[in-house]
Amino acid sequence: MAPTKVLAGARVVLPTGTVDDGRVSVDGTRIAATAPGSAETLDLSGHWLVPGFVDIHNHGGGGASFAGGTAEDVLQGVRTHRAHGTTTLVASAVTGDLDFLARHAGMLAELAQQGDIAGIHFEGPFISPCRKGAHDEQLLRDPDPAEVRKLIDAAHGQARMMTLATELPGGLDSVRLLAEHGVIAAVGHTDASYEQTLQAVDAGATVATHLFNAMPPLGHRAPGPITALLEDERVTVELINDGTHLHPATLRLAFHHAGRDRVAFITDAMDAAGFGDGRYMLGPMEVEVADGVARLVEGGSIAGSTLTLDRAFKRAVTVDGLPVEDVVAAISANPARLLGLDDRIGSLEPGKDADLVVLDAGFDLVGVMRRGEWVVDPQLD
């Protein structure tokens, strides 16, 4: 049993607002309503205390892949992102051969059952060849509900989300099937029109996979999927805030239109996140990472990011100019709610898991606690 702790003196971002000189008590693995009896107190004055980050779209990190690696690779990636504040992570697969994806999902499902990851996101193979990004065109296929069902079953109850081009034949039926099974249907890598996108939302789609990226741009006579996904209040939009995928003004536009409750910051990270430049594989595709930007060796498409959510947080406040409370909503509370885990994570409230991030006054990460244990112990002087 971990010793009980009181974290005192920080600016604490609570669901009700920010409290200066706040206190958060931790008893075992949970946030406690009151300070436990014999608690050790840590002085966090001059710092921010925010909920642990929740990443619903992430392909790897620390040199290891969630899209093709072994169980040990996945754990290495999970540990890397945890050290950057991501206390809950959904592992994202990429387009691959259907039998491979089913086998891989079985391995990821075991890790999810052990609590190492919070489930599986299938990005592809049911996406549009027109908007394939870094996915292998040879392996793309139209959404077939029977094949969608095969992947859901292979994930043994741990499928959390599937990204698909809902305008393709079988797309809407696949969305309905996913919704029936409690799996988030996410519109992405799509060439859909505005009207087709609204049909997908009516059928049960609730997430926009990296809004703006891998979909038609917003046109004044062809508003396209971006407008539909921003407009419809049933949809949460993913944004990759790495400075490469989106201009800060574009990010602000999305944020202001969707409002703080309908944005989820994601990394879409690949193996180089928290690791370094070099050659990597993203599923079956070869990727070159230079200056922290990942691109396909063939064709040069952007191939995921090297982002970690602590950098996304800092950027959102210091470059994009968003309020800290809005950033906390987008990086913790909203993705936790999407996953149906908001009774346990996503905000600093008594009874929830003690998943916390400590940031200094300049929004650099100095501490991470997961389930009451320090992953990164704040070395404060």
Ligand SMILES: [Zn+2]
């Ligand atoms: Zn992705």
